[in-house]
Amino acid sequence: MKTKKITDEEIAEIKVSSLPTRPTATSSFGGRGYTAAEMKAAFDRLPAFIIERFNSLLSDIESVGKDSIASAIKTGLSDGHSLYDMLSDIGNGNFANYLSVGDGSLASELAQIKERLSSLEGGINE
16 A cells, blocks of 8 residues: 555644744745745645545555555454455455355365265265
8 A cells, every 4th residue: 555644744734834924924034035926825735635544545445455445444353464465365266265165164064064065975886
């Protein structure tokens, strides 16, 4: 996932209240000598930053693979195990090894069912 949490430090640097009291005044009067265009840009900076991060989040949600939001969602099944890992395991068959069914995993229960079916088939053929 590419999106990062917005920090207080990032906001402090770009919010309007970080401007001097008289931003259009010259530096000798405690300002920065901002033009009208620079003042508009200063007011747009924080909303533009938030829009950028929001769009990045939407891209993460729409993406597939290691950079997707699914890789950031922890399942708690094991250390570092994510939703992405679980979805991959469903696709490759490994999920059956840790999906609990009865007293064991789905894989072990299926193996026992196959064994029982084989012994029943053997009894029918005799």
